[in-house]
Amino acid sequence: MSKCRIPLGPFHPLLEEAEFFNIKVEGEKVVDIEMETGWMHRGHEKISETKTFTQSIFLVERICGICSTSHPFACVNAIEDIDNIEIPERAKYIRVLIGELERIHSHLLWVCLAGHFIGYDTLWMWAWKYREPILQLSEMITGNRNHYAMMRVGGVGRDFDNSLIPKIIPVLDMIEKKMVMLAGAANDDPVLRSRLKGVGVLTKEDAINYCANGPTARASGVDIDVRRDDPTAYEVVDVKVIVTPNGDVYDKLVVRVLEIIESCHIIKQCLKAFEKVQGPIINKVKEISPGEGIGRYEAPRGEVFHYIRSDGSNRPLRHKVRAPSFSNIPTYKASCVGIPLADALITLASVDPCYCCTERSIKAFDINGKKIEHNLLHLSRKKTERLQRELIPKEKSLIDGIFDLSLSR
Amino acid sequence: MKEKEQIFFEKFKDKFTKIIKKKKRNYFNVKNKDLIEIADYLFNTMKCRLSICTATEVYDGLEVLYHFTDDTTGTYYNPRVKTSLKNPEINSITPIIEGANWIEREMYDLFGIKFKGHQDLKKLLTINSPEFSEDDHPMRFKRNQKVKVKSQK
Numbered sequence: 001m002s003k004c005r006i007p008l009g010p011f012h013p014l015l016e017e018a019e020f021f022n023i024k025v026e027g028e029k030v031v032d033i034e035m036e037t038g039w040m041h042r043g044h045e046k047i048s049e050t051k052t053f054t055q056s057i058f059l060v061e062r063i064c065g066i067c068s069t070s071h072p073f074a075c076v077n078a079i080e081d082i083d084n085i086e087i088p089e090r091a092k093y094i095r096v097l098i099g100e101l102e103r104i105h106s107h108l109l110w111v112c113l114a115g116h117f118i119g120y121d122t123l124w125m126w127a128w129k130y131r132e133p134i135l136q137l138s139e140m141i142t143g144n145r146n147h148y149a150m151m152r153v154g155g156v157g158r159d160f161d162n163s164l165i166p167k168i169i170p171v172l173d174m175i176e177k178k179m180v181m182l183a184g185a186a187n188d189d190p191v192l193r194s195r196l197k198g199v200g201v202l203t204k205e206d207a208i209n210y211c212a213n214g215p216t217a218r219a220s221g222v223d224i225d226v227r228r229d230d231p232t233a234y235e236v237v238d239v240k241v242i243v244t245p246n247g248d249v250y251d252k253l254v255v256r257v258l259e260i261i262e263s264c265h266i267i268k269q270c271l272k273a274f275e276k277v278q279g280p281i282i283n284k285v286k287e288i289s290p291g292e293g294i295g296r297y298e299a300p301r302g303e304v305f306h307y308i309r310s311d312g313s314n315r316p317l318r319h320k321v322r323a324p325s326f327s328n329i330p331t332y333k334a335s336c337v338g339i340p341l342a343d344a345l346i347t348l349a350s351v352d353p354c355y356c357c358t359e360r361s362i363k364a365f366d367i368n369g370k371k372i373e374h375n376l377l378h379l380s381r382k383k384t385e386r387l388q389r390e391l392i393p394k395e396k397s398l399i400d401g402i403f404d405l406s407l408s409r
Numbered sequence: 410m411k412e413k414e415q416i417f418f419e420k421f422k423d424k425f426t427k428i429i430k431k432k433k434r435n436y437f438n439v440k441n442k443d444l445i446e447i448a449d450y451l452f453n454t455m456k457c458r459l460s461i462c463t464a465t466e467v468y469d470g471l472e473v474l475y476h477f478t479d480d481t482t483g484t485y486y487n488p489r490v491k492t493s494l495k496n497p498e499i500n501s502i503t504p505i506i507e508g509a510n511w512i513e514r515e516m517y518d519l520f521g522i523k524f525k526g527h528q529d530l531k532k533l534l535t536i537n538s539p540e541f542s543e544d545d546h547p548m549r550f551k552r553n554q555k556v557k558v559k560s561q562k
Contacts, residue, residue: 213458307461
């Protein structure tokens, strides 16, 4: 069997940071995978040392475009951890509301891209359609569709308008209903099941050994969630942690779909509380004393970690940022080896690194540098088509006959 | 749950100095030679997860803070290891914890700390950057800065 090397990246839609995957295949099977990073290093940690604490919050908001409130959330947690600053109760509910709205639209984004990669563009269109109302809700509540700029040290920057509650509840009901429908469709469709079930398994031991977190770890049966384990605002609501045992791509889909429904429940708890809980939304913080603080938050992709050391001045001495993908990306090494190349794409995508554009830089070369194969997306879609042919025997209906007739002309 | 924490601090009480205890956050200094034993106990016996490590340059050297989190209680255990500015070297914990691989490579890249026992110690973030050479570590205060002169047309 001839071996060949497939370069994937460095500028590739699958990857949050531009990264380079060197996939070695033997026939159809992936035998080894290596990674290189470093094309997107922007030096946020160094820049943050020259900014004040308040400016740092807006700086870290620009790290990620999809889960943009997770970094400021963890950053203010870290600053508040230095002095054990308490925040008002209403501010806690507002923080939770923003965080959960973001989780819904981020998970919907993953669902639609997963559909796109396996050739189910209908799923993509559907999920995109349901994501739009959530972004509009975000705009109504915070003034922005993304980059909400709500977090401040000691509270939030903008109050929630109680008159918006009747507008929000129907949207949440709709999302919940559609997610139940989506879960049913994933369960019923034999093609979707066989494309996702048992593909790219990350075992529990590997998930623990690679220090994976977020939905990637929860789909492998590791019961961790920062919202429940170390809550800083989430103690005011009930959070149900969703854990599934198998660790394949199907379980990762299930975890994310169920988390969307759970997020709807959490938002409804917040909306109920807004009517009762009034009062201030921010505790004024005059200065930060010398010391060090750790803040974390469960972003849609996993645990965001911020460490801030202060020397008593108005800017951090050291600001460490760790995004969840930094821990989750190396798990590719455990989950991708030994699977067919057509499944590699969805497995690489299953830990949910951010995607931007599509399939531009995937080309397969043999050892002499000659282009030999179509791209991974094409391979992945071809497999779905083949399964469709095999699993669903075509019974020609009347309407198909008309279609064939028009083609033959 | 409290017992686990107490057993840990009693077991290694000779090896810890300068313990700072805050609510759900424990910081303590350890020596380089004890690091592997403590990391092994935290990871394999107490089932903690390694979140990340933070390297910092302070006036008398470099220090690395390991952030181990116990997810059953939400408590952080942060062993701090100090090393010299001139020849920074710390024992690697990658043989015990596979997840520390990239973390140690990142610290080597940004601070130039050499991890003894790491199988594949190379740069992670600035590996392909033309701006930084192999000995150039961007987060150090006094680094060998290359002066780039733009050719004027």
